[in-house]
Amino acid sequence: MKRRDFVTIAGAATLLAGCGEKQCDTQVSGSVASSSEVINWTMVTTWPPGFQGLGTGAEYLAEQINRLSNGRIKVKVYGANELVPALQVFDAVSSGSVEMGHGASYYWKGKLPAASFFSSVPFGLNAQEMNSWLLHGGALELWQELYSPYNIVPMPAGNTDIQMAGWFNKEIKSMADIQGLKMRIPGLGGEVLKRAGGTPELIAGGEIFNALERGRIDAAEFVGPYNDLAFGFYKAAKFYYYPGWQEPGTTLEALINQQALDALPDDLQQIVKSACLVANADMLAEFTRKNSEALTTLVQDHGVIVKRLPQDVLDAFQNISEQVVAEQGQGNPLSQKIYQSYKAFKEKSLSWREISQSL
Numbered sequence: 001m002k003r004r005d006f007v008t009i010a011g012a013a014t015l016l017a018g019c020g021e022k023q024c025d026t027q028v029s030g031s032v033a034s035s036s037e038v039i040n041w042t043m044v045t046t047w048p049p050g051f052q053g054l055g056t057g058a059e060y061l062a063e064q065i066n067r068l069s070n071g072r073i074k075v076k077v078y079g080a081n082e083l084v085p086a087l088q089v090f091d092a093v094s095s096g097s098v099e100m101g102h103g104a105s106y107y108w109k110g111k112l113p114a115a116s117f118f119s120s121v122p123f124g125l126n127a128q129e130m131n132s133w134l135l136h137g138g139a140l141e142l143w144q145e146l147y148s149p150y151n152i153v154p155m156p157a158g159n160t161d162i163q164m165a166g167w168f169n170k171e172i173k174s175m176a177d178i179q180g181l182k183m184r185i186p187g188l189g190g191e192v193l194k195r196a197g198g199t200p201e202l203i204a205g206g207e208i209f210n211a212l213e214r215g216r217i218d219a220a221e222f223v224g225p226y227n228d229l230a231f232g233f234y235k236a237a238k239f240y241y242y243p244g245w246q247e248p249g250t251t252l253e254a255l256i257n258q259q260a261l262d263a264l265p266d267d268l269q270q271i272v273k274s275a276c277l278v279a280n281a282d283m284l285a286e287f288t289r290k291n292s293e294a295l296t297t298l299v300q301d302h303g304v305i306v307k308r309l310p311q312d313v314l315d316a317f318q319n320i321s322e323q324v325v326a327e328q329g330q331g332n333p334l335s336q337k338i339y340q341s342y343k344a345f346k347e348k349s350l351s352w353r354e355i356s357q358s359l
């Protein structure tokens with residue numbers, strides 16, 4: 001029975017009983033409580049089922065919605081390819097075939113180039129700054145405006161923290177070592193590497209290890225120590241470089257179908273959104289702890305050599321990145337507005353970062 005039908009019947013029963021408004025309070029609320037229906041939602045994700053940190057982050061979000069709503073909403077989570085392939089999550093939520101999705105907005109940059117700003121861009125905002133820009137810098141409203149024509153309400157729902165520059169089978173001493181370097185690095189980071197003289201390769205997460213071990217590629221970036229240790233990349237490459245210039249603080253997203261959200265009573269709408277913010281904070285806390293533990297394991301147990309990319313390489317990547325990132329903010333007026341908001345926020349926050357993070 002739909003909630004609306006029930007409310008009508010409850011109202012009719014009240015009228016038939018002929019009781020006064022005050023007397024009926026107990027009766028009506030008692031009836032509503034006893035037959036309140038459970039709203040069942042489906043969440044599709046871009047992650048392999050149960051994938052640590054990201055897939056488990058989606059499951060954590062579903063659990064929070066269930067618990068905060070006192071069981072009134074139950075969300076069932078499906079990993080990539082269980083219901084729809086990873087890259088069809090956006091369309092599935094947009095069409096309303098599912099109520100929710102969990103992914104990262106840069107996956108949709110083919111459709112919406114400015115979407116990259118809401119996950120991570122090279123030499124962009126760190127995790128703390130992403131949260132600040134989204135929640136106190138007007139960016140969440142711009143993100144919602146960007147997804148609105150697609151019938152989707154986005155919410156931040158996790159952050160991996162800064163990633164690592166990646167695994168290399170040889171030492172990187174200068175820009176000369178970047179020339180012809182075949183590296184698994186997707187998205188805007190890949191475009192930067194290409195313009196710097198390297199060859200970006202598009203390889204799915206599960207196939208990186210074989211490509212690196214067999215020498216089909218010279219280097220690969222994936223996430224950070226937590227996820228990279230689990231994939232065993234240290235067995236295929238010896239040098240682990242930082243910092244993760246290509247993804248300085250990647251925000252994960254929850255996608256909510258607009259009609260499904262609108263159909264909820266006000267308190268449940270707020271509970272769904274608040275659960276996203278709880279998951280958002282929890283994932284960053286988890287990654288910070290697990291990354292530090294995994295890095296220790298990589299160095300102490302597996303003899304990994306951790307190195308910082310040479311400054312001339314970072315400087316060259318940064319110069320190219322500024323151009324590549326600016327290109328994402330061209331096109332229609334909304335894209336330009338998003339880029340201008342990002343740029344203005346970054347310029348202001350950088351001067352604070354330089355002072356506050358110098359301890």
Ligand code: CA
Pocket residue numbers: 163221222223247
């Ligand atoms: Ca990455």
